[in-house]
Amino acid sequence: MHRYGVCNLLTTLSYPPWTKGLDRVVYMTQHGEERFPFYAYVQPNDVCTVNSHHNASFWSFSRLPAEIQVHVLAMCPASTLFRLMHTSLKLRTEALKLFWAKxxxxxxxxxxxxxxxxxxxxxxxxxxxxxxxxxxxxxxxxxxxxxxxxxxxxxxxxxxxxxxxxxxxxxxxxxxxxxxxxxxxxxxxxxxxxxxxxxxxxxxxxxxxxxxxxxxxxxxxxxxxxxxxxxxxxxxxxxxxxxxxxxxxxxxxxxxxxxxxxxxxxxIFRGPVGSFGELLYQCYTKIPLQRYGLWPLMVEALDRHHFDVGRNEPFPCPVASCTAYFSKGGEWTIYAAEEHY
Ligand SMILES: [Zn+2]
Incomplete structure (x- = not known):
């Protein structure tokens, strides 16, 4: 990466305390900017198991005054709004407006x-x-x-x-x-x-x-x-x-x-021309973003290997001929971007 992309990369990287799993897919441009595919944008962050208690609270929600319902919807993340767009006509209308206006x-x-x-x-x-x-x-x-x-x-x-x-x-x-x-x-x-x-x-x-x-x-x-x-x-x-x-x-x-x-x-890529179009999409858009996205994940993996979940194992910089040494979580991540971009 060129040096001018470092300020972008520093924003894309993850720092302690790490909250997301390493088994995720990161999309990044060659200039260090993160991109989110639409499916990931509308994916719920936490897994919520539906039980009778949740069902009961949902039905109470629909009995709330309309103004309060709209106020609650305005605080919902895009993933929740996207799901609500697939429910009742009334909720869909409000959720649609808020979803596109984020x-x-x-x-x-x-x-x-x-x-x-x-x-x-x-x-x-x-x-x-x-x-x-x-x-x-x-x-x-x-x-x-x-x-x-x-x-x-x-x-x-x-x-x-x-x-x-x-x-x-x-x-x-x-x-x-x-x-x-x-x-x-x-x-x-x-x-x-x-x-x-x-x-x-x-x-x-x-x-x-x-x-x-x-x-x-x-x-x-x-x-x-x-x-x-x-x-x-x-x-x-x-x-x-x-x-x-x-x-x-x-x-x-x-x-x-x-x-x-x-x-x-x-x-939706259809027919022989569509198949060719899909190959172009994979080759020039999706795969390069995923490949560049492996870099921030690799940097994060090394940091977490030494300092995540209560571990405290200082380590030297893995770059040949570099003498830096990291004794705290997050130090390597910043150093990797600023010095080795
Ligand atoms: Zn180094």
């Missing part, structure tokens, strides 16, 4: 797909599902900087404003209920100066063109400012969230209580 949940869409007019055949995801989505995270890459701001031979920059229009038209066309958009540009600065702007011009143009009624912000990586000179070996990056207010002022958002990025359910 403020900390974003569904992933590819920026290239939007700029290429968002044809369903070019996408792996279920289009009927996408229509319901309100919060969209858009995977943006530096390739699009060059497509929107084309650099000519004489170094002039020619802006392709038609691509910006296509981008938003495609989004509104496919995601009819869209309300919030995060443009996620997860690549470290290449060293090229963007003038006074902290983000590339193409991204700025996209945000400025965002239609009325859609709250748009940019998530990007920025080199941390330090008093001492840094090289690629010592520089550290941080994640920033910039939002443009209606008055046109850019303000930095809070990353403390942030979001979960969900992979939508894939479409």
């Amino acid at each position: 403020a900390d949940t974003y569904f992933l869409v590819d920026a290239h797909w939007l700029i290429n007019k968002a044809y369903p055949g070019d996408s792996m995801w279920d289009m009927a599902f996408l229509v319901q989505v309100q919060n969209v995270e858009i995977d943006y890459s530096s390739v699009l900087n060059n497509r929107i701001c084309m650099r000519q031979e004489d170094e002039r920059v020619e802006i392709q404003s038609n691509l910006v229009d296509i981008f938003w038209a495609s989004l509104r066309d496919r995601v009819l209920n869209v309300k919030r958009v995060i443009l996620n540009y997860n690549e470290g600065s290449t060293g090229r100066e963007y003038g006074l702007d902290r983000i590339p011009l193409a991204l700025r143009l996209l945000v400025e063109a965002s239609p009325h009624g859609i709250e748009t912000c940019v998530l990007f990586l920025e080199r941390k400012q330090t008093s001492r000179p840094t090289t690629w070996r010592t520089a550290t990056w941080r994640r920033c969230l910039l939002r443009r207010t209606e008055q046109g002022v850019w303000e930095e958002g809070n990353l403390e209580k942030f979001r979960k990025t969900i992979l939508m359910p894939p479409k």
Whole structure:
């Protein structure tokens, strides 16, 4: 992993006290960001055995005043709301509204797909599902900087404003209920100066063109400012969230209580072309995310082997020629990310 992904990786890793089993599947991008497949997002966290006591309390729930029922539903996690969407008509209506409006949940869409007019055949995801989505995270890459701001031979920059229009038209066309958009540009600065702007011009143009009624912000990586000179070996990056207010002022958002990025359910792959499409989905989307996800699990496994469930067994760093030594749970996990990324 490149060094700029360390700030993402530190968020993805697990620290003591560990609460989840190691036999889980973690999806991670090559830049250290965690992704949650839809089936895992709606899976209940704890196993609850239904007995007569639970049945009795459920029936009392349906006799509560409607306002209290709605208040209780508003506190339910997505997994519970998803189950309630499969019960009575009344509960389904309320649960549906709350499920799609969850403020900390974003569904992933590819920026290239939007700029290429968002044809369903070019996408792996279920289009009927996408229509319901309100919060969209858009995977943006530096390739699009060059497509929107084309650099000519004489170094002039020619802006392709038609691509910006296509981008938003495609989004509104496919995601009819869209309300919030995060443009996620997860690549470290290449060293090229963007003038006074902290983000590339193409991204700025996209945000400025965002239609009325859609709250748009940019998530990007920025080199941390330090008093001492840094090289690629010592520089550290941080994640920033910039939002443009209606008055046109850019303000930095809070990353403390942030979001979960969900992979939508894939479409149903039918026929010979569908079989080929499914292979592409496995090869280029699912398997790479699972493979990168093995890294945080391996780091966690080593830490837990020495310090979980009451064990206290200090150990040296397993990386050859490294002299670090870890005497507390969690030390190795942070060190593995920051020093050995
Ligand atoms: Zn080491």
